[in-house]
Amino acid sequence: MMEPIRVVVTGAAGQIAYSLLYIIAKGDVFGPDQPLILHLLDIPPMMGVLEGVVMELADCAFPLLKEVVATAEPDVAFKDVSSAFLVGAMPRKQGMERRDLLAANVKIFKVQGEALDKNAKKDVKVLVVGNPANTNALICSKYAPSIPKQNFTAMTRLDQNRAQAQVAAKLGVPVADVSNVIIWGNHSSTQFPDASHAFAYVNGVKKSIPEALKDDMWLGNTFVESVQKRGAAVINARKMSSAMSAAKAAGDHMRNWFQGTEVGQFVSMGVLSDGSYGVPKDIVFSFPVEIQNKTWKIIPNLAISDFARKMLDTTAKELEEERAEALEIIGA
Numbered sequence: 001m002m003e004p005i006r007v008v009v010t011g012a013a014g015q016i017a018y019s020l021l022y023i024i025a026k027g028d029v030f031g032p033d034q035p036l037i038l039h040l041l042d043i044p045p046m047m048g049v050l051e052g053v054v055m056e057l058a059d060c061a062f063p064l065l066k067e068v069v070a071t072a073e074p075d076v077a078f079k080d081v082s083s084a085f086l087v088g089a090m091p092r093k094q095g096m097e098r099r100d101l102l103a104a105n106v107k108i109f110k111v112q113g114e115a116l117d118k119n120a121k122k123d124v125k126v127l128v129v130g131n132p133a134n135t136n137a138l139i140c141s142k143y144a145p146s147i148p149k150q151n152f153t154a155m156t157r158l159d160q161n162r163a164q165a166q167v168a169a170k171l172g173v174p175v176a177d178v179s180n181v182i183i184w185g186n187h188s189s190t191q192f193p194d195a196s197h198a199f200a201y202v203n204g205v206k207k208s209i210p211e212a213l214k215d216d217m218w219l220g221n222t223f224v225e226s227v228q229k230r231g232a233a234v235i236n237a238r239k240m241s242s243a244m245s246a247a248k249a250a251g252d253h254m255r256n257w258f259q260g261t262e263v264g265q266f267v268s269m270g271v272l273s274d275g276s277y278g279v280p281k282d283i284v285f286s287f288p289v290e291i292q293n294k295t296w297k298i299i300p301n302l303a304i305s306d307f308a309r310k311m312l313d314t315t316a317k318e319l320e321e322e323r324a325e326a327l328e329i330i331g332a
């Protein structure tokens with residue numbers, strides 16, 4: 001039997017965590033043989049609700065779940081963790097942009113960066129889900145200087161899954177037959193969903209998406225906008241933000257990080273920019289990556305059209321602005 005690993009989920013009494021905890025405890029993220037100790041962090045007023053979540057986890061009788069630690073103390077929550085899902089943060093309401101959440105949420109990620117630095121394993125893999133996810137991840141990493149910067153990532157996998165689903169629907173093929181749709185930049189309405197390097201199997205034949213679709217107008221307009229605005233569309237319909245799909249995406253992101261990507265497959269993750277593709281450094285920007293041995297690597301040398309260049313520059317500029325606002329809010 002493998003040794004259990006400790007995994008923390010913050011915002012554990014919230015709606016994303018309610019779906020995510022099930023996915024993790026069932027073994028879908030770290031594998032069917034990996035025992036787990038789940039650490040659940042929320043704020044003091046939510047401890048009663050969290051107690052109910054702990055009861056339900058027990059009632060699920062998950063064979064892999066060895067222990068649950070529920071707490072409002074960051075130092076307890078982050079102790080010896082190997083994986084951290086930072087979900088806890090205020091969600092957007094109708095009519096808000098995600099960056100409107102900076103003032104409310106960025107301070108949480110400073111405190112949690114410090115707690116990770118002090119308590120977590122030095123190879124902890126951190127996924128920031130709470131919005132604005134990219135900038136929160138940047139701030140979190142800045143306050144955890146003893147943990148490598150590459151261990152801090154932001155979630156754009158939901159956008160990738162949305163994009164892949166939309167391309168598959170347009171082509172009339174199963175979603176699993178579409179690969180390598182890329183999300184560049186910020187998890188915001190400036191993100192660039194890019195299907196120009198993606199491919200699909202159509203009647204058993206591998207084709208590039210632009211070739212299979214033969215509809216550049218759709219790819220450059222309707223598709224881009226509908227992925228950019230999908231989060232808002234869900235809020236308008238549900239009056240609450242995406243939760244089940246966000247939990248699924250968080251599980252996908254961490255599963256690929258721990259278990260790797262398939263040969264030739266790329267997935268999108270917000271990672272600290274190293275200047276690839278002319279993106280400024282010191283912002284957390286979503287790039288296509290491949291992952292082996294728990295280490296991600298940006299896919300190099302993809303062709304960037306003039307249109308793509310403009311889209312990359314726009315979303316990078318927004319991230320530089322968010323960084324400046326965030327640093328001002330936390331007084332750095």
Ligand SMILES: NC(=O)C1=CN([C@@H]2O[C@H](COP(=O)(O)OP(=O)(O)OC[C@H]3O[C@@H](n4cnc5c(N)ncnc54)[C@H](O)[C@@H]3O)[C@@H](O)[C@H]2O)C=CC1
Binds near residue numbers: 014090092132156
């Ligand atoms: N990156 C992405 O693709 C997505 C990001 N999100 C974001 O995820 C975040 C969480 O969304 P939901 O679960 O729907 O919200 P929710 O409001 O249902 O749950 C958030 C939970 O976080 C807790 N919390 C607040 N401050 C905390 C702190 N300092 N430490 C620990 N817990 C704290 C709250 O008490 C609450 O239980 C939001 O910021 C939302 O915008 C949501 C969907 C997709």
Ligand SMILES: O=C(O)CCC(=O)C(=O)O
Binds near residue numbers: 241
């Ligand atoms: O759009 C929002 O702010 C809600 C959650 C989210 O980030 C999303 O659904 O993409």
